[in-house]
Amino acid sequence: MGSALRSQLAAAGVAPECAATIELVRDVLARVGDKWTVLVITALAEGPLRFTTLHQRIAGVSQRMLSQTLRSLTRDGLVTRTAYAEVPPRVEYELTPLGRSLSDSVAHVVGWVREHQAEIVRNREVFAGDEPAAR
Numbered sequence: 235m236g237s238a239l240r241s242q243l244a245a246a247g248v249a250p251e252c253a254a255t256i257e258l259v260r261d262v263l264a265r266v267g268d269k270w271t272v273l274v275i276t277a278l279a280e281g282p283l284r285f286t287t288l289h290q291r292i293a294g295v296s297q298r299m300l301s302q303t304l305r306s307l308t309r310d311g312l313v314t315r316t317a318y319a320e321v322p323p324r325v326e327y328e329l330t331p332l333g334r335s336l337s338d339s340v341a342h343v344v345g346w347v348r349e350h351q352a353e354i355v356r357n358r359e360v361f362a363g364d365e366p367a368a369r
Contacts, residue, residue, distance in 0.1 A: 265307075272343075276337070276340060277291045283327055284325065311333075312332055313328065313329060
């Protein structure tokens, strides 16, 4: 945890164990809220995929960003990476049980967005019309 956040929480009287929970919640929400994470989790919900296939299914993600995202998800125990000793080498990525439980939650959020999509678009259009031109 950053020393600035640690100091703020201590000054607010937050116990160290609560501060650790706050830190983890913030970190996990940042990871789960990342657009590439959501897309990787959604793609892997269908089953194990090779890197190239995953890259093809996620429009707009660079190979570097996909690699970083997969590394972070593997570090957090949400994805497994299995390398097969074949020629040519084959590597597959798959959701772990923990990743599957996250996938279920992500699917609910995606469903909510689909259900309310028209309303959200309409609200954005109304808001854009109300904004001052000089902004």
